[in-house]
Amino acid sequence: MSLKASDLKVGDTHSERLVEDLKRTQLVQYAGASGDYNPLHTDELFTVKVAGYPSVFAHGMLTMGMTGRMLTNHVGDGRLTKYGVRFTSQVWPGDTLDSTATVTGLSEVDGVKLVDLDVVTVNQNGVEVLKGYAQARID
Amino acid sequence: MAVGKFPVEFSHIMMFARSVGDDNPIYHDPEYAKTTEPGTVVAPPTFAQSSAQFDPDYVLRPRPGKPWFGSGKEPSGVKAGEGGGGGNGGGLHAEQHFEYHRHLKPGDVLTATTFPGKTWEKEGKRSGKLIFSESVTEYRDQNGKLVITARGVGVRTERPVEQA
Numbered sequence: 001m002s003l004k005a006s007d008l009k010v011g012d013t014h015s016e017r018l019v020e021d022l023k024r025t026q027l028v029q030y031a032g033a034s035g036d037y038n039p040l041h042t043d044e045l046f047t048v049k050v051a052g053y054p055s056v057f058a059h060g061m062l063t064m065g066m067t068g069r070m071l072t073n074h075v076g077d078g079r080l081t082k083y084g085v086r087f088t089s090q091v092w093p094g095d096t097l098d099s100t101a102t103v104t105g106l107s108e109v110d111g112v113k114l115v116d117l118d119v120v121t122v123n124q125n126g127v128e129v130l131k132g133y134a135q136a137r138i139d
Numbered sequence: 140m141a142v143g144k145f146p147v148e149f150s151h152i153m154m155f156a157r158s159v160g161d162d163n164p165i166y167h168d169p170e171y172a173k174t175t176e177p178g179t180v181v182a183p184p185t186f187a188q189s190s191a192q193f194d195p196d197y198v199l200r201p202r203p204g205k206p207w208f209g210s211g212k213e214p215s216g217v218k219a220g221e222g223g224g225g226g227n228g229g230g231l232h233a234e235q236h237f238e239y240h241r242h243l244k245p246g247d248v249l250t251a252t253t254f255p256g257k258t259w260e261k262e263g264k265r266s267g268k269l270i271f272s273e274s275v276t277e278y279r280d281q282n283g284k285l286v287i288t289a290r291g292v293g294v295r296t297e298r299p300v301e302q303a
Contacts, residue, residue, distance in 0.1 A: 002176065019160060026158070033151070033158035035192035038199045039209030049214035052299040060232040061188050065159030068184040077165050078177035083184050084236030084290070090300065 002076035003138040005113045010103050014074040018066040018097040018121065022058065027093070030062040058091035063130050067121050070099040075115070075136035085119065085132030096124040101134065113138045142251040145193045145278075149245040152182050155189055182243035187278055187287050188235070190251045231300075233271060234292035241286050248281045256290070267297025 019026070027041045036059055039046040047056045064085050071080060091097065098121070105116035115138050121130040149169070156166035161183055164171040172180045191197045201207040207216045243249070256273030263269045271294050278287040 026160070030158040033155040034189045035194075035197065036188075036199050037201060037209075043209045045210040045214050046208070049210075050208075054302060061185055061235065062159060064235055065155075065161075065183065065185045069159055069161040069163070072161075072163065072184060077163070077175050078181050078242040080184050080237075080239055080242075082236075082238050084234070086234045087232055 002079060005106055005138050008103055008106060008115060012103040013100050015098060015100040016070040018099050020096045022093055022095045024093045027056060027058055030059055034061060055093060060087035063091050063121060067099045067119060067130055071101060071134050074101055079136040080134060081137060082135040085130050088131050089127050089129045091129050097121055142190045142193045145190045145249040145251055147182060147243045147245055147247040149180060152180060155186050156183050179244045186243060187289055230293055230295050233294040236290040238288040249278045251276050251278050265301040270295045
């Protein structure tokens with residue numbers, strides 16, 4: 001499935017719920033798959049007593065990965081040309097995240113049609129945890 | 140970071156997709172994948188980050204015989220200032236950017252070369268002085284072609300980020 005330039009206009013949005021009540025086990029799962037074993041994400045004792053945080057928290061890249069799922073569901077498989085984010089707040093176990101892509105531009109470069117998207121992920125309190133952009137090939 | 144050989148494998152893609160909660164069958168069902176536009180299993184957009192698995196010296200992976208700063212008998216396996224990887228864990232990921240020249244698929248064998256970028260400082264309201272440092276990683280395939288350009292920004296904070 002892919003997007004058609006003729007169906008899109010600036011300001012169009014696509015939203016998805018990324019996760020509900022994020023579990024610590026998913027942080028373990030992401031650590032194992034990505035190879036990032038920073039104890040801040042899986043080791044509550046270390047994170048509370050040594051690092052000084054209230055609990056373990058999600059890898060920024062887990063939030064980026066889940067947000068990427070919203071994007072590929074929207075633009076289609078293998079269609080992204082750019083995807084970049086800033087991690088603006090930490091994500092904690094128990095968080096529920098929602099993500100929205102908003103069309104900011106449509107263009108054509110060397111015969112390739114492209115859509116530019118603004119990307120924002122927020123938690124259950126409406127606090128922005130990730131802000132970024134993506135670009136994808138469209139039909 | 141330098142990774143001499145990052146083989147992109149089907150089961151790693153499947154596990155990575157699971158870990159980000161993505162049950163799209165293009166990541167785990169080769170028969171389904173044939174019916175899609177790419178025509179093959181592909182890697183999810185942030186998969187390249189898992190090149191850490193293939194970095195022999197990656198500091199955020201416990202290694203046999205080396206000190207590890209996570210908890211064991213004590214809250215940390217190293218004493219303050221002793222080093223041993225990520226120190227007090229004060230380093231956080233601030234930004235990540237990917238440019239896809241093509242998408243990864245099982246069978247690709249990548250190399251990753253990282254170049255240091257800018258560093259800068261900022262005074263943060265919630266965590267004291269922030270020291271940012273940027274790095275650019277080029278992923279090339281088995282034919283030497285650039286497939287993904289990644290730019291990461293890490294930040295070290297003076298103290299843990301205060302919670303609102």
